[in-house]
Amino acid sequence: MSVRRAATAVALPIVLLTAWWFISAGSTDYQWPPLSKIVAAFVATWTPDRLRSEVVPSLERLAAGYALAVVLGIGLGVLIGSSPWLRAFCEPVLEFMRAIPPPVLVPIIMLVAGIGDAMKVVVIASGCIWPVLLNTVEGVRGRDEVLSDTCRVYGVRGGLRLRHLILRAASPQILTGARQALSIAIILMVISELFAAQNGLGFTVMQFSRGFQIPEMWSGVFLLGFIGVALAGAYQLAERWLLRWYHGQRSTGTGPRES
Amino acid sequence: MGGHRPGVLGLIGLASFAVALEIAPRAGLVPSEYAPPTSRIAVALGRLVQQNEFWIALRDTIITWGIGLGIAVAAGVLAGVVLGAVPLLWELASTTVEFLRPIPSVALIPLVIVLFGSTIESSVVLVVYAAFWQVLLQVLHGVADVDPVARDTARAYQLGRWARIRYLVWPTALPYVVTGVRLAASVALILAITGELVVGSPGLGKQIEVARQSGAVANVYALVVVTGILGVLANVAMRAIERRALAWHTAVRRDVAGSAVKEERAEVLA
Amino acid sequence: MRRIIALFAAAALFGAAACNSSNGTPSTPGQPDNVNVGVIAIVDVAPIYLGKQQGFFSKRNINLTLTTAQGGAAIVPAVVSGQYQFGFSNTVSLLLAAQNGLPLKVVCNGNNSTGMADADFAGLFVKADSPIKSPKELVGKTVAANTLKNIVEISVRDSVKKDGGDAAGVKFAELPFPDQLPALQAGRVDAIFVVEPFQAAAIAAGARKIASSYVDAAPNLTVAMYFTSNQLRTSNPGLVTRFTEAMKESLAYADTHPDEVRTVLGTYTQITAEVRAKLTLPKWPAEIDKASVQALAEHAQSYGLLTKQPDIAALLP
Numbered sequence: 063m064s065v066r067r068a069a070t071a072v073a074l075p076i077v078l079l080t081a082w083w084f085i086s087a088g089s090t091d092y093q094w095p096p097l098s099k100i101v102a103a104f105v106a107t108w109t110p111d112r113l114r115s116e117v118v119p120s121l122e123r124l125a126a127g128y129a130l131a132v133v134l135g136i137g138l139g140v141l142i143g144s145s146p147w148l149r150a151f152c153e154p155v156l157e158f159m160r161a162i163p164p165p166v167l168v169p170i171i172m173l174v175a176g177i178g179d180a181m182k183v184v185v186i187a188s189g190c191i192w193p194v195l196l197n198t199v200e201g202v203r204g205r206d207e208v209l210s211d212t213c214r215v216y217g218v219r220g221g222l223r224l225r226h227l228i229l230r231a232a233s234p235q236i237l238t239g240a241r242q243a244l245s246i247a248i249i250l251m252v253i254s255e256l257f258a259a260q261n262g263l264g265f266t267v268m269q270f271s272r273g274f275q276i277p278e279m280w281s282g283v284f285l286l287g288f289i290g291v292a293l294a295g296a297y298q299l300a301e302r303w304l305l306r307w308y309h310g311q312r313s314t315g316t317g318p319r320e321s
Numbered sequence: 322m323g324g325h326r327p328g329v330l331g332l333i334g335l336a337s338f339a340v341a342l343e344i345a346p347r348a349g350l351v352p353s354e355y356a357p358p359t360s361r362i363a364v365a366l367g368r369l370v371q372q373n374e375f376w377i378a379l380r381d382t383i384i385t386w387g388i389g390l391g392i393a394v395a396a397g398v399l400a401g402v403v404l405g406a407v408p409l410l411w412e413l414a415s416t417t418v419e420f421l422r423p424i425p426s427v428a429l430i431p432l433v434i435v436l437f438g439s440t441i442e443s444s445v446v447l448v449v450y451a452a453f454w455q456v457l458l459q460v461l462h463g464v465a466d467v468d469p470v471a472r473d474t475a476r477a478y479q480l481g482r483w484a485r486i487r488y489l490v491w492p493t494a495l496p497y498v499v500t501g502v503r504l505a506a507s508v509a510l511i512l513a514i515t516g517e518l519v520v521g522s523p524g525l526g527k528q529i530e531v532a533r534q535s536g537a538v539a540n541v542y543a544l545v546v547v548t549g550i551l552g553v554l555a556n557v558a559m560r561a562i563e564r565r566a567l568a569w570h571t572a573v574r575r576d577v578a579g580s581a582v583k584e585e586r587a588e589v590l591a
Numbered sequence: 592m593r594r595i596i597a598l599f600a601a602a603a604l605f606g607a608a609a610c611n612s613s614n615g616t617p618s619t620p621g622q623p624d625n626v627n628v629g630v631i632a633i634v635d636v637a638p639i640y641l642g643k644q645q646g647f648f649s650k651r652n653i654n655l656t657l658t659t660a661q662g663g664a665a666i667v668p669a670v671v672s673g674q675y676q677f678g679f680s681n682t683v684s685l686l687l688a689a690q691n692g693l694p695l696k697v698v699c700n701g702n703n704s705t706g707m708a709d710a711d712f713a714g715l716f717v718k719a720d721s722p723i724k725s726p727k728e729l730v731g732k733t734v735a736a737n738t739l740k741n742i743v744e745i746s747v748r749d750s751v752k753k754d755g756g757d758a759a760g761v762k763f764a765e766l767p768f769p770d771q772l773p774a775l776q777a778g779r780v781d782a783i784f785v786v787e788p789f790q791a792a793a794i795a796a797g798a799r800k801i802a803s804s805y806v807d808a809a810p811n812l813t814v815a816m817y818f819t820s821n822q823l824r825t826s827n828p829g830l831v832t833r834f835t836e837a838m839k840e841s842l843a844y845a846d847t848h849p850d851e852v853r854t855v856l857g858t859y860t861q862i863t864a865e866v867r868a869k870l871t872l873p874k875w876p877a878e879i880d881k882a883s884v885q886a887l888a889e890h891a892q893s894y895g896l897l898t899k900q901p902d903i904a905a906l907l908p
Contacts (some may be wrong), residue, residue, distance in 0.1 A: 078417065092693055093432075093668060150330040154553050155338045160507055161552020163514040166529060166545055169770050173355055177764060177779045193504060200500065238462055242455065242504065249425035249451075253515075256427075258766050258774075266427065271739065272664045272684075283428045285768040287420045294419050296518040354796075355773045369732040439629070439658050439669070515688075530661065531632045533769045535861040536788045 095277045104281035112266075117285070120125055120251055120262040123179055127186025127254075128247045132240055135191045139198025139236075140228060153207025160192045164250055168240065168257050177258035185254040190243035197239025237301050244297055263289075357539050365539035366546060375528065379547070382513055382524035385441055389448025390509040394502055397453050401460025402494075406486060411461075418457070426451045426512055430519055441523060444516030451512045452505040459501025463494025499566055503559040507552060514548055613659035620732070623654040624830050628817075629666035629675040632659040632860050634712065634787050635702040635815055636679055637852045638875050640859055643842025651833040659859070662738070670820050671695065677834060681815040686888050691903035694821040697907050698831055699838045701815035702873040703880060712873045713786040714804050715750060716798040718775055723782065726802045727756030732781035735766040735774060741898050742814065743784050745887060746804035748894055753807050758894065763864040772796060787870040788862050808890065809883035816879060839877040846875040881907060 083097040108117075141148050168185055175181040213227050229236075252264030259265040267282035339359050346353035357365075369375050399526050404411045426447045437443040467489055517526025525544055532540040615694075624649075641655065642648060648655040658675065660666050663684035670678040671693055679701055680688075688695055705711045717723045723732070729751055736743035738904070748758040764780055771783040771798040772793055784804060785793055794800075803813045817838060824831055845852050853867045884903060891897040 067412065070409070071416045074413045074417050075420070092671065092691070127824065147330060150328075151334040153334070153556075154331040155334045157507075157553045157556040158335070158338075158549040161510055161549050161555070162545055163511040163518070163526070163548065165515050165518055166541075166548070169533075169767075170356065172770055173351055173773055173777070176777070177766065177774055192507070193507050196504070197500075234466075238459070245422060245454065246508075249427065252425045252427050257770070258764055260764060264425075264427075269739065272668070274688050274693060278783075283424060286428060287424050290422065290424065291416075294422075301437065352773060352776070374627065413718045439660050439674075440704070468643070517666075519661050521658065521665060527659070531859075533767070534632055536769060536792050536866065537861040537863065538769075557749055 092274070092276055095280065099277045100280045100284070103275075103277035104284060107278050107281050108285060116261055116266050117263050119179075120255065121289070122187060123182045123254070123262070124247055124251045127183045127250070128190060128243065130183065130187040131189075131191040131243055131247070132194055134187070135194025135239070135243070136198050136236060140202055140232075141193045142226070143199035143202030143232070151204075156192075156195070162292070164189045164253050165256070168254065172258065181258065182251075182254040182262075186247050186250040189250040189253075189297075190246040193234065193239040193242035193246065194236065195239075196231060197235045197242075201235030201239075202228055204231075204235070233305060237305060241297060241301070244293060247291070248286070248293070252286070327507055343509075355433070355538060357542060361539050362542045362546060364542035365537075369540060369547075371542050378523065378525050378528045381441060381477060381522075382510075382517065382526070382551070383475055385444045385448060385516070385522065385524060386510050387515040389445045390502075390506055392445075392451055393449045393452035393509065394456050396449070397456025397501070397505070398460055398498060400453075401464060401498075402458050402486065402490065404457075405461050405464025405494075406482065406490065422454045422458075427519070430516075433516075433520060439521035439523075443520045444513050444522040444524065444526075447516040447520075448512045450508045452509040453509050455505040456498070456501040459497045459504070461487055462496055463497030463501075467493045499559075499563045503556070503563065506555050506559055510548070510552055510555060594865075596878050602759075606739045623649065623652040624833075625654045626676045626830070626834065627656045627658055627674070629660045629669055629678040630657055630661065631662060631666075631679060633858060633875055634860075634870065637855055637872075638702075638841040638845035639679075639817075639838065641845050641848070641851060642837060644855060645841070645844060647837045647840045647844070648834075651834065651837050653830070653833060653837060657859075667693065667695070667849065670818065673820065673822065674813040676823055676830070677817055677819045679815060679817055681742050682813055682883070682884055682887055683745060683783075683891060683896070685816060685818060686884075686891060686897060686901050686903075689903075689906045690897055695818050695906075696821060696824060697816045697879070698835045699817050699908065700813060700842060700879045701874055701877060702815055703814060703883075704808075704812040705871065705874050706806060706811045706845045708803045708806050709800075710871055711803040711806055712871045713784065713803070714790055714793075714800040715747060715782055715784050715802040715804050716775065716790075716793045716800050717782045718778070719797040719799055721781070721799065723801065726750040726807075727754040728827040729782055730756045730760035731762070733762045733764050735771040736778045736783075737766065737768050737771070738765045739763055739765045742808075742887070743804070745890050745894060745896065746808040746812075747784055747802075749890060750802040750804040750807040754802070772798070787872075788866050790871065791866050791869050809880075811874070811876070811880045812883045812887070813880045814873065842875040842877045846877075879907060 079097070086094055086096045087098065089096050134153055142152055164185060167188060168181075171184050171188065172181055175184045208230060209227055213223055218227065251262075252267070255262040255264035263282065263286065267286070268280055270276075270279040270282060343359040344500060345351050346356050346358045404414055429450055433443040433446050437446065471489060471493075475485050480488065511526065514526035514529070516522055517524035518527075518530050521527055521530070525548055529541055529544045532538075532544060628639065630639065636657075639655075643655050643657065654785055660669070663680035664676075666675065666678040666680055667684065667688055669675045677698065677818075681701075685695065685697060704713070715726065723729060726747075729747075734747055736747070746762055747763075748761060751761055752758040766774055766780070766783075768789045771780070771785055772789060774780050775783045775798065776796065782801070783793070783798075805814060819831055819834075849872055852872060853870070856862055856867050856870075857864065881903070884907065888897065888900055888903060892900060
């Protein structure tokens with residue numbers, strides 16, 4: 063990464079953080095502690111021990127729920143997207159389920175999945191499956207007619223057709239959906255830990271908030287942000303690898319796509 | 322898409338779902354005191370719609386949702402087009418955006434309570450915060466997805482920035498924007514109700530919480546059904562808008578891209 | 592004479608224009624104060640609803656608006672920031688707030704335990720066929736509490752200690768009240784501690800009560816109280832006094848008119864009439880039981896919920 067790129071990447075955050083530091087410096091308002099206090103709380107709270115006991119379980123559940131959502135979402139999405147009548151049949155029910163807010167679904171899921179890790183994984187999956195499912199359906203639906211006709215002419219069928227035509231054509235859309243699902247997964251990771259949790263990052267932040275330990279709460283929010291950035295970065299690397307054919311095609315003439 | 326067929330099939334889908342939910346509690350698959358069968362929910366719903374406070378709560382939720390979504394879409398499209406069109410701005414803003422985006426709206430709840438209390442404004446803020454990123458992401462994808470050949474053509478013809486946005490960026494980005502608005506609409510509804518549930522802003526979410534704390538299980542499910550119905554209605558409305566806006570989409574893209582792209586893609590397969 | 596009246600009128604108009612009429616700021620003489628109180632839609636706050644209905648507030652020039660919020664975590668910051676003039680919160684949350692230096696002060700009592708072991712408005716329940724017969728057997732088991740590190744944890748640990756068990760050995764899982772009974776019946780938790788109307792539901796479902804933990808924590812335990820911000824106390828002490836008097840009158844009225852309480856419950860909750868008729872109501876004494884607050888604070892510190900003893904004398908009126 064060039065120096066210029068590194069500089070522009072950090073310029074705005076540095077300006078904002080410096081401004082925050084100085085503006086909040088003398089604050090006695092308990093809801094807006096000085097940034098210096100938040101930083102101190104961050105260092106004091108998130109020790110390697112705590113990271114291991116609180117953050118790792120959260121991330122494990124996040125990964126499991128996300129993976130479940132992606133697999134189910136793509137699977138169901140291909141199925142539903144390929145068949146117009148199945149799509150018409152399922153759409154209102156899916157839209158109905160999707161509109162139900164997760165905090166409301168959690169008690170219902172608890173009835174079936176208990177109050178342990180399984181429940182949290184299901185809660186995460188239940189929320190972040192929707193962008194994957196929707197985008198997969200759209201992607202499968204909107205495939206290039208020329209490609210589709212060419213496949214038919216050449217007699218390409220079955221698994222080969224699935225891989226080269228349907229998934230290839232839908233993959234930009236699917237990856238957009240997977241990207242959104244990641245942000246939703248992080249939100250749900252926090253929500254799933256508001257109920258019946260005994261550990262986790264979201265759980266810890268909520269306990270800080272309930273115990274009026276505001277600088278610690280803010281430090282937890284920062285940590286959530288850092289984790290989000292890390293996951294987004296990891297995601298971009300994965301996407302770049304998976305979509306190298308798309309990028310290659312697009313790059314004829316104008317260089318790699320900016321993401 | 323055939324005229325009436327999708328509608329009827331969709332209704333059949335809903336009906337089968339309702340039947341399944343009637344059978345499951347009765348068959349003991351789920352405990353029926355906490356997951357009542359559809360018939361009991363229907364009775365509770367019937368009672369609910371006769372109460373004035375239900376309609377007031379419904380109106381409050383719709384207002385929160387509409388205002389929040391409107392602000393999020395306007396801001397998202399504006400920010401997306403500007404950031405997408407001026408690469409330097411995106412370079413500067415990208416890390417900040419990538420940092421702010423994953424912070425869950427639930428983390429904003431204490432902040433929002435301090436600023437606005439349990440008023441509608443609190444929930445609107447939560448809605449805008451969550452929905453904005455959905456729209457922004459989609460718009461950015463759309464802007465970045467402009468066909469390179471078309472972009473070169475525009476440059477060759479020396480189209481100004483504004484003309485480029487109008488004739489090149491906007492048609493390419495439009496399907497993404499529409500998907501973004503549709504996704505944002507559902508996220509907005511979910512956040513509106515979550516906000517009402519947790520913060521106590523007036524609306525359906527608050528009614529759900531009151532019902533929960535009163536142990537009125539059937540009422541909770543009845544209200545949940547109402548939120549689901551709202552979501553379905555919203556989707557129907559968004560699809561209608563999408564259809565109208567994109568009636569010319571494929572045709573336009575084909576024109577913009579030109580026949581050159583068709584040849585390229587056929588080569589990939591052969 | 593006319594000039595004096597005119598001067599007076601001008602001063603009154605100027606005063607009205609100068610002070611905005613938003614919530615709770617000092618209003619002109621003759622105009623009632625707009626007061627917004629943050630409460631939770633539960634049985635405990637019936638007195639304030641009843642008092643509003645009976646006109647105890649309006650006769651003291653208070654235009655009362657009751658806003659339901661999700662819990663102390665939502666109400667406390669809103670009171671501190673001035674969104675609400677007064678709030679309702681449980682005693683332990685208030686002790687925690689005091690420990691963290693929040694600028695609050697309690698103005699009057701909220702509700703108390705009935706003090707009677709078999710007839711309290713809350714209880715510790717196990718499943719009908721559970722092998723657990725008394726609180727000390729809960730050591731090593733999981734109890735559901737609606738909020739962790741709060742009054743339920745302290746009370747249940749007190750029950751275990753009183754029964755001769757190791758109080759620190761009990762594990763807690765945080766579960767909202769409505770979800771506790773299903774979890775108990777499905778065997779996900781070993782015991783639950785619930786308040787009305789969930790206590791009535793637990794009894795109806797056949798659960799067995801093994802302790803009345805609020806009674807074990809302290810006699811006549813002050814479960815919750817009404818509080819305000821230091822800022823309002825200094826800017827409008829008269830309003831605080833009038834509100835306190837109205838509340839005391841409401842509490843006394845509620846304590847002596849249980850039937851009217853059951854009726855008013857129907858106006859702000861969705862508890863059905865049959866359940867309302869069966870519930871055990873909390874006690875609503877007009878004065879705070881300060882000894883019980885002290886006891887709670889000491890137990891909280893011994894269980895590690897508080898790091899130091901807050902200044903209770905400064906917190907309470």
